Amino acid sequence: MTIRAVLTDIEGTTSAVSFVFDVLFPYTATHLPAFIREEAQTLAVAEQLDAVRAEAGELQADTERVIEILQGWIAQDRKITPLKTLQGMVWAKGYQAGELKGHVYPDAVEALKRWHALGLSLYVYSSGSVQAQKLIFGYSEAGDLTPLFSGYFDTLTGAKRDPESYARIASATTHKADEILFLSDVVEELDAARKAGMKTCGLVRQGGELAGHSYVESFSNIDPLVL
Incomplete structure (x- = not known):
């Protein structure tokens, strides 16, 4: 055929692989906390934060606890959809600002x-x-x-x-x-x-x-x- x-x-x-582990993941770890604190009330981000709470089994987790969970997942290279979605949002800002090149x-x-x-x-x-x-x-x-x-x-x-x-x-x-x-x-x-x-x-x-x-x-x- x-x-x-x-x-x-x-x-x-x-x-x-090094681009992901040496550039993208550290960029997320550095910029994700501020991004979430600034955008937590927007619908798209709020939906992902709720998905993180559900995945972690911590439905009452506050924003700071959600950030802590996400940082742990990043360190473990977890393949979890809400993490990947939030990473994409953070990277989008970095690419658009010229701070990242694929x-x-x-x-x-x-x-x-x-x-x-x-x-x-x-x-x-x-x-x-x-x-x-x-x-x-x-x-x-x-x-x-x-x-x-x-x-x-x-x-x-x-x-x-x-x-x-x-x-x-x-x-x-x-x-x-x-x-x-x-x-x-x-x-x-x-x-x-x-x-x-x-x-x-x-x-x-x-x-x-x-x-x-x-x-x-x-x-x-x-x-x-x-x-």
């Missing part, structure tokens, strides 16, 4: 542009929120890359190691699962995508291997049209 679409992970795939590997930029020009549909699936995904690509060091993408998926679609998540993504596009190539640096995610019927290719930018899957060190080594 011919590949007609590419679904890509972000961390460790299109972008350096990191995307040059080889990924070149390949994504080339594949788009060839008519392939491009999608993103990351544990970061859709908003955060759009910010990384929209305010990237290479400029606004969002026109290249046809859609974005996050943990609201499902867990990244669950085959059903990839089946849902395929059904949300105009492509059959076996027409989609999934790119990731995590073998369990590649396994799940394959079980859903997708083709896979791993990225090993720091060396190593991804057992059971084809893998490369750079996007420049991937040609979806000959897989």
